[in-house]
Amino acid sequence: MLLLITLTALLLCIIDSYNTLLLLDLGGVEINPLMRELVDRDATLFFGVKYVITAFCLMILVVHKRFLLLKIVSGYHIIIAVIFGYTILIGYQYRLLALI
Secondary structure, three states, X not given: OXXXXXXXXXXXXXXXXXXXXXXXXXXXXXOOHHHHHHHHHOHHHXXXXXXXXXHHHHHHHHHOOOOEEOOOEEHHHHHHHHHHHHHHHHHHHHHHHHHO
């Protein structure tokens, strides 16, 4: 189950990256300064760095899946929150795309 959840988060990262590039081509603006710099240099670099950062962070969370942060949330719960966050972000991106 953990593998499926982690792969879902990575897939959502890819969808977010694709939608971001699509919105930028349509006149959108990248808000994140680091990602803005990368996307201005090269779209492939932007995608690669975003994917590697996400994959690395997910790997750390998987290793700490039972470690409790502040005795409240585990790495597993944070991965679920990442999926929830990506789902909201992608929904927002699709709404923006529908308005264009």
